[in-house]
Each structure stands twice: as C-alpha cells, then as structure tokens.
Amino acid sequence: MAGQESAKRLEALRERFLEALSELSGGADEGKPALLSEVAERAGLDPEQEPDDRALSERLAAELVEVGHASAESGSSGFLTITPEGEQAIRGDAT
Numbered sequence: 658m659a660g661q662e663s664a665k666r667l668e669a670l671r672e673r674f675l676e677a678l679s680e681l682s683g684g685a686d687e688g689k690p691a692l693l694s695e696v697a698e699r700a701g702l703d704p705e706q707e708p709d710d711r712a713l714s715e716r717l718a719a720e721l722v723e724v725g726h727a728s729a730e731s732g733s734s735g736f737l738t739i740t741p742e743g744e745q746a747i748r749g750d751a752t
Contacts, residue, residue, distance in 0.1 A: 670713075673699075722737070
C-alpha cells in the first residue's frame with residue numbers, strides 16, 4: 658500500500674512540476690527558459706536545502722524532457738522550457 662501511495666504522490670508532484678514550468682516559462686507560446694531550481698520550488702520542493710529534493714527535481718526534469726513535455730537547451734544546464742506537448746498534457750489533451 659505504501660508503494661501505491663508513494664506513486665500517487667510522485668504523480669501529483671510531476672503534475673505540479675509541469676504546471677510550475679508552464680507558469681515560469683510563460684507557456685509554450687512564449688517559451689522562456691525557466692531555472693530548474695525555481696520550477697522545483699514552485700512545485701513544493703526545496704532543492705537548495707534538501708539533497709533528496711534536488712535529486713528528485715533533476716529526475717522529474719529528465720523525465721519531462723524524455724517524454725517530450727519539456728526541452729533543455731544544450732549548454733545551459735539548469736534551464737527548461739515547456740513544449741506544446743507539455744501544455745497539452747496540462748490541459749488533459751494528451752497522456
């Protein structure tokens with residue numbers, strides 16, 4: 658049961674992380690890069706003080722890039738930009 662609860666918490670955090678990225682980057686239309694630590698903080702993590710939160714935020718960022726919901730610019734580590742697919746996921750148009 659604890660594993661299922663943990664999976665639900667992770668999914669909720671993933672959604673908050675994507676929403677925070679959208680807010681900070683101005684959405685896919687504006688496409689401003691957002692600082693990963695700011696996205697994590699807006700999602701409820703404390704990557705500056707908690708090493709576990711830092712690792713989790715990096716994992717979430719990598720997952721979002723891998724599934725195409727965010728992009729990371731090469732040469733500018735620590736920055737993410739939401740993609741149109743990420744915006745669709747927030748609206749529920751895509752899984």
